[in-house]
Amino acid sequence: MQLQDEAGELSAVELVDAEAEAPLLIICDHASNRIPPHMGRLGLPPAELGRHIAWDIGAASVCRRLVCRLGATAVMSTVSRLVIDCNRPPGHPTSICSVSDGTTVPGNQDLSSAEVASRTRRYFRPYHEAIRTQLNRLEKGGDTAMLVAIHSFTPVLGGQARPWEVGILWNRDPRLALPLIDALRADCGYNVGDNEPYSGRNSNYTVDLHGDAYGRPHVSIEIRQDQISDEAGAQYWGDLLAELLACRLADPTGRRRRLFPPVVGRLAG
Numbered sequence: 286m287q288l289q290d291e292a293g294e295l296s297a298v299e300l301v302d303a304e305a306e307a308p309l310l311i312i313c314d315h316a317s318n319r320i321p322p323h324m325g326r327l328g329l330p331p332a333e334l335g336r337h338i339a340w341d342i343g344a345a346s347v348c349r350r351l352v353c354r355l356g357a358t359a360v361m362s363t364v365s366r367l368v369i370d371c372n373r374p375p376g377h378p379t380s381i382c383s384v385s386d387g388t389t390v391p392g393n394q395d396l397s398s399a400e401v402a403s404r405t406r407r408y409f410r411p412y413h414e415a416i417r418t419q420l421n422r423l424e425k426g427g428d429t430a431m432l433v434a435i436h437s438f439t440p441v442l443g444g445q446a447r448p449w450e451v452g453i454l455w456n457r458d459p460r461l462a463l464p465l466i467d468a469l470r471a472d473c474g475y476n477v478g479d480n481e482p483y484s485g486r487n488s489n490y491t492v493d494l495h496g497d498a499y500g501r502p503h504v505s506i507e508i509r510q511d512q513i514s515d516e517a518g519a520q521y522w523g524d525l526l527a528e529l530l531a532c533r534l535a536d537p538t539g540r541r542r543r544l545f546p547p548v549v550g551r552l553a554g
């Protein structure tokens with residue numbers, strides 16, 4: 286669901302299945318490459334907005350598939366990370382990038398404090414407020430919700446190839462991370478990055494804020510973009526991750542439940 290704000294602009298947040306009951310919230314900090322019209326594409330040509338500097342390619346499609354398979358709710362940002370990065374605290378050096386992966390962003394040069402505050406108010410805060418609201422809704426009955434963030438990463442960055450098909454980012458809470466790493470390696474045969482290509486110990490702001498601070502099981506999942514750059518790939522990874530996450534959900538009696546048959550085929554080549 287996408288709503289309009291008081292100025293008639295598309296909302297900063299998209300809620301998918303906002304009344305779902307599974308004790309799991311899926312979030313996507315970098316779901317969109319949209320630049321609000323009044324920002325004039327931040328001075329960038331369309332080709333640059335299709336790159337990873339503007340969004341996490343394929344991540345939103347994976348989220349939608351997870352929602353479908355798990356009966357969960359998703360909260361997704363609807364503006365580009367170049368407008369403001371919802372996975373960085375306001376004031377962080379990369380909260381609003383003036384240069385990203387070698388590309389200068391004209392519309393982010395020499396921003397006034399008023400413009401930074403406006404972006405924070407219009408795009409950053411509503412996203413995080415939606416996450417808080419949904420987690421509180423899911424926990425109204427006393428259960429603890431799981432929090433799963435979906436991201437994607439480039440196969441090559443700075444001339445360095447990244448061999449992992451998927452990375453699991455975590456810090457102090459191993460409850461979701463370690464079972465996922467074990468299953469993706471042992472059962473699926475993937476090259477899995479344990480806090481690679483980024484470390485959850487220093488770049489996991491959203492799940493730390495809404496998960497770690499409240500004792501909720503949480504994890505960030507990074508999928509290499511060549512794996513999910515088309516709908517078939519995104520659907521496959523959504524199905525695979527849904528199967529693995531379903532095994533971490535419990536029914537009211539405490540027994541683990543399997544929601545659908547195991548995913549088969551399309552293992553890493």
